[in-house]
Amino acid sequence: MEFREIMVATDSADEEGRLVLHEGRLVAVIVRLDDPSHGPAKGQWSLEAGFNGVESTKPPLFANLQAAERWIALQLGDRIRV
Amino acid sequence: MSAAILGKLEALHPLPDDDRALLHAVVGRGRPLKAGDDIVREGERTDVVHVILEGHGYRYKTLADGKRQIIGYLVPGDFCDLYGFLLDRMDHGMATRTACRIAELSEEHILMLTSRPALARALWWSELVNASILREWLVNMGRRTPSVRVAHILCELLVRLQVVGEATNDSFRLELSQAELGDTVGLTTVSVNRALQKLRSAGLIQQTNREIAIPDVAALKAFADFDPSYLHFRKDRDESAEGRA
Numbered sequence: 001m002e003f004r005e006i007m008v009a010t011d012s013a014d015e016e017g018r019l020v021l022h023e024g025r026l027v028a029v030i031v032r033l034d035d036p037s038h039g040p041a042k043g044q045w046s047l048e049a050g051f052n053g054v055e056s057t058k059p060p061l062f063a064n065l066q067a068a069e070r071w072i073a074l075q076l077g078d079r080i081r082v
Numbered sequence: 083m084s085a086a087i088l089g090k091l092e093a094l095h096p097l098p099d100d101d102r103a104l105l106h107a108v109v110g111r112g113r114p115l116k117a118g119d120d121i122v123r124e125g126e127r128t129d130v131v132h133v134i135l136e137g138h139g140y141r142y143k144t145l146a147d148g149k150r151q152i153i154g155y156l157v158p159g160d161f162c163d164l165y166g167f168l169l170d171r172m173d174h175g176m177a178t179r180t181a182c183r184i185a186e187l188s189e190e191h192i193l194m195l196t197s198r199p200a201l202a203r204a205l206w207w208s209e210l211v212n213a214s215i216l217r218e219w220l221v222n223m224g225r226r227t228p229s230v231r232v233a234h235i236l237c238e239l240l241v242r243l244q245v246v247g248e249a250t251n252d253s254f255r256l257e258l259s260q261a262e263l264g265d266t267v268g269l270t271t272v273s274v275n276r277a278l279q280k281l282r283s284a285g286l287i288q289q290t291n292r293e294i295a296i297p298d299v300a301a302l303k304a305f306a307d308f309d310p311s312y313l314h315f316r317k318d319r320d321e322s323a324e325g326r327a
Contacts, residue, residue, distance in 0.1 A: 037279050046272045058149050
């Protein structure tokens with residue numbers, strides 16, 4: 001999995017993002033929660049968009065990029081098994 | 083104890099004094115429930131009809147993976163499960179969000195109330211409104227953007243709480259967490275937080291502690307695409323009838 005730095009327009013301080021690619025294809029966009037309004041969730045990574053099985057109506061927050069990668073891989077794995 | 087029910091029902095249909103007295107006698111003082119208590123669990127049978135006298139609750143459904151969708155809010159004066167005694171099992175659950183006082187009416191009570199024409203009409207109205215609110219929520223979830231969705235819910239709460247005397251012209255107490263709001267409008271807590279932030283920075287709402295103040299109600303309603311006619315309160319029906327005349 002490849003993580004490419006990208007700035008995301010969220011109309012908040014949450015700007016620092018990553019395009020997540022799997023086998024050269026975009027599967028997710030994640031962003032770091034830097035806006036103070038997120039309270040205790042500040043600093044964690046949030047799934048902003050997911051594709052091809054990575055979409056979720058209630059995704060978890062990720063403490064770091066490794067945790068995001070593990071979860072995204074799991075979603076992709078689920079999809080492949082189906 | 084019956085003030086909220088009278089406020090709600092009379093906002094839908096006028097009641098003669100005898101009907102008011104009967105309702106008051108039947109409702110009684112109710113019993114207290116703590117915040118987070120079940121009123122009726124999903125899948126359970128209920129022999130009684132629950133009515134919220136004080137406090138706030140919600141209707142919900144739970145998915146197999148544990149996710150919850152809130153499918154309606156219950157505020158004072160609301161019948162939670164009118165005619166629910168007809169069902170073998172409730173198709174959704176109801177729980178309290180805050181400490182509540184709940185009246186429990188028997189099937190005989192309901193038959194007594196519905197044998198009186200004005201009360202029967204008021205109760206029919208309240209059930210029509212429940213269905214109408216659900217339709218509006220469906221539109222809200224399916225076709226409105228996150229900040230408009232949240233704004234619409236706030237407008238609905240303002241109007242519904244006003245008829246039972248729990249909101250001023252432009253403010254009310256909202257003991258609703260961002261997680262609960264997320265489960266209501268089908269958004270993540272992060273999206274709800276950003277939506278609220280957007281409403282705050284546009285000056286459409288002000289939040290202090292648990293109080294929501296709306297500096298310009300007309301502006302929030304316009305932003306939310308909020309038309310109160312789906313709540314069918316007489317006040318709005320009369321106004322639109324005057325508009326047509």
